[in-house]
Amino acid sequence: MKKEEIVKEILELKKKRNAVIVAHNYQVDDVQEVADVIGDSLALSKYCADVKKDVIVFCGVHFMAESAKILSPDKIVLLPEIDAGCPMADMVTKEALIEEKKKHPNATVVCYINSSAEVKSECDICCTSSNAVNIVRSVKSKDILFVPDMNLGSYVAKMVPDKNIILWEGYCITHHRIKISELERAKELRPNAKVLVHPECQPDIVAAADFVGSTKQIIDYAANSPDKEFIIGTEMGVLFKLKRDNPDKSFYLLSQGLVCPNMKKTSLLSVYRSLKEMNYEINLDETIRLKAKKALDNMLEIS
Ligand code: 13P
Numbered sequence: 001m002k003k004e005e006i007v008k009e010i011l012e013l014k015k016k017r018n019a020v021i022v023a024h025n026y027q028v029d030d031v032q033e034v035a036d037v038i039g040d041s042l043a044l045s046k047y048c049a050d051v052k053k054d055v056i057v058f059c060g061v062h063f064m065a066e067s068a069k070i071l072s073p074d075k076i077v078l079l080p081e082i083d084a085g086c087p088m089a090d091m092v093t094k095e096a097l098i099e100e101k102k103k104h105p106n107a108t109v110v111c112y113i114n115s116s117a118e119v120k121s122e123c124d125i126c127c128t129s130s131n132a133v134n135i136v137r138s139v140k141s142k143d144i145l146f147v148p149d150m151n152l153g154s155y156v157a158k159m160v161p162d163k164n165i166i167l168w169e170g171y172c173i174t175h176h177r178i179k180i181s182e183l184e185r186a187k188e189l190r191p192n193a194k195v196l197v198h199p200e201c202q203p204d205i206v207a208a209a210d211f212v213g214s215t216k217q218i219i220d221y222a223a224n225s226p227d228k229e230f231i232i233g234t235e236m237g238v239l240f241k242l243k244r245d246n247p248d249k250s251f252y253l254l255s256q257g258l259v260c261p262n263m264k265k266t267s268l269l270s271v272y273r274s275l276k277e278m279n280y281e282i283n284l285d286e287t288i289r290l291k292a293k294k295a296l297d298n299m300l301e302i303s
């Protein structure tokens with residue numbers, strides 16, 4: 001099928017199913033083009049919590065679709081590619097977390113939204129990359145067990161020095177591999193460019209950046225900045241909105257390695273098949289869902 005035909009079919013099926021298509025900022029351009037909403041983890045969670053549709057087609061990775069289901073249990077939540085996972089989210093399991101919690105009985109457990117529903121069910125409050133600093137500031141205890149991203153945790157520890165942040169050794173395979181030599185080279189080539197990076201990058205990269213934020217915060221920063229050139233230190237999918245919304249500005253990817261293979265699994269054809277066959281439906285154990293929802297609700301109350 002040609003692209004226009006697939007798009008036409010998607011739009012018809014979307015109407016028939018009373019569905020909404022949401023896409024994370026890292027999705028391929030074709031999928032972002034057909035989406036009703038594009039955003040970062042926080043914006044999409046908030047949107048899904050309130051959306052008045054029967055079906056949510058979540059173009060992203062597994063934990064994101066799970067979060068939508070946690071917040072919208074009465075809706076059918078579909079993940080077009082069932083193997084689209086997040087390796088960082090898989091770096092913490094519920095069992096391992098229960099063991100770690102025993103070592104830190106006074107710690108509040110803050111979990112990055114990049115985690116499974118099972119892990120969230122063992123946490124006190126969730127955070128995303130856009131609100132992690134505020135969430136940690138809002139927590140009463142001094143000790144905080146932060147899972148699973150050690151890079152985001154380190155960034156938060158720097159921003160909130162009065163807290164004792166206990167890190168988990170998880171990381172994003174895509175952001176963690178960016179090297180400071182790549183950043184130095186990019187700056188040499190584009191000396192006037194502002195460097196905007198995601199807090200999933202390692203601390204030396206974050207320290208050398210002009211701005212640190214979630215995908216949406218990076219996109220908003222570039223749109224509102226008087227600067228004309230930017231070096232982008234996050235997954236390449238953000239270039240879609242950056243270029244579309246700022247035709248007078250130039251964007252350079254910090255590293256050619258900034259590709260998340262899991263985010264790239266979803267294609268226009270997957271979205272079409274998902275709506276046609278109602279695949280792959282996310283279902284959760286109700287006890288787990290309710291406990292995980294508490295952690296997400298605690299976050300949404302603050303952000
Ligand atoms: P955002 O919350 O910034 O969209 O990030 C999600 C993510 O998976 C980053 O790698």
Ligand code: SF4
Nearest residue numbers: 086087088172174260
């Ligand atoms: Fe997970 Fe990293 Fe991909 Fe984000 S970019 S979904 S953290 S692997």
